[in-house]
Amino acid sequence: MSALRAPRSMPQTSKIIVYQEEFVHALKAAGKVSKNESPYDVVQIRWDAEAETLQVCAVNAKATFVAYMSVEMGDVLDRDQVFEIEKRRIAGIAAMRFPKAKDEEPLLGLIVAESWIEITDESGLGIGVHKLRIPRSSEIALPGDPSRTIQDAAASSNLESWAVKPYPDQLGLISAVAKEIGGRVRLQQLAPPKNAETNPNRLLASSVSWSMTVTALPSGDEEDDSPTITVVDQGDLGFDDDRDQGEEATTPTTRIVSAEPPDGAA
Incomplete structure (x- = not known):
């Protein structure tokens, strides 16, 4: 049996x-x-x-x-x-x-x-x-804690009128994310974009329901020809979307107070 x-x-x-x-x-x-x-x-x-x-x-x-x-x-x-x-x-x-x-x-x-x-x-x-x-993998692959990374970046951001100087790759990734998930985007400079070899250009992009940091470390031998954008109010930047959830009525808008493109280019 x-x-x-x-x-x-x-x-x-x-x-x-x-x-x-x-x-x-x-x-x-x-x-x-x-x-x-x-x-x-x-x-x-x-x-x-x-x-x-x-x-x-x-x-x-x-x-x-x-x-x-x-x-x-x-x-x-x-x-x-x-x-x-x-x-x-x-x-x-x-x-x-x-x-x-x-x-x-x-x-x-x-x-x-x-x-x-x-x-x-x-x-x-x-x-x-x-x-x-x-x-489901039995192991966690991503290093660190992404949520804590964002929290630390937001806590360290200087709300003074720093020049926001994003590189094209930074704007490209932020734009791709915003177009997919929606919402208006606020940009903050987490480090002054000077002396790129020792001080990488790091941005904090945030919206109603998401945030991200993006870092650029260009070659120190290349001259920085990107235009300077000075943001006075840490408000929203572009990327209108139907999934804005009414934030437009309550979030301060961004005022661009100066733009200094190289060689007079617009």
Whole structure:
């Protein structure tokens, strides 16, 4: 007589429910910052238990990005306070289509187990039907704490009228992120852009629901021909978007008080 097998125990899981569109935009914006090579080829998800909010983070050698979002529900084990999704999985998650009831925003569920993550439809019409399971790495790849990096940058920013001198690559990345996730952007200079060899040009870009730092370290042999923009009010810079969430009415605007392009170029 064969021995009876013990029933297989169900894996312990955490569950977080967010608004699908908001999460997908944050995930795709993070994909603009993440890279295709390790350790930057992941998007990190962080659960803030105290605030009951979710953070979507990405890092590369020159930039750190964090998006913040509220949740509909969060029941998260200590094991799952931080987990990561491979960059190559973003397209598959973004392609998921959730049917929604009239006047309701679709909801997305993140069910997190020790070795896998399941993305589910939590909107009502597709619960238990539309889902995608992806593997979860047992190790955290991204170095440091992206959220703390942003907090430290914001705390150290000098609100005086420093000249904001972004390099094209910095503006290009900030623009790509803003176009994906939306919102108006405030730029702050975290270090005066002088003596680039020892003092890299570092910017803090922030909006209603996200922030990022971007650093440029050009060759010290190259003459800096970028125009100088002096920002008096630390207000918003461009990038209007429908997802502005009414911030325009409450956030001070930016006043450009001087522009000194090289050789008189506009």
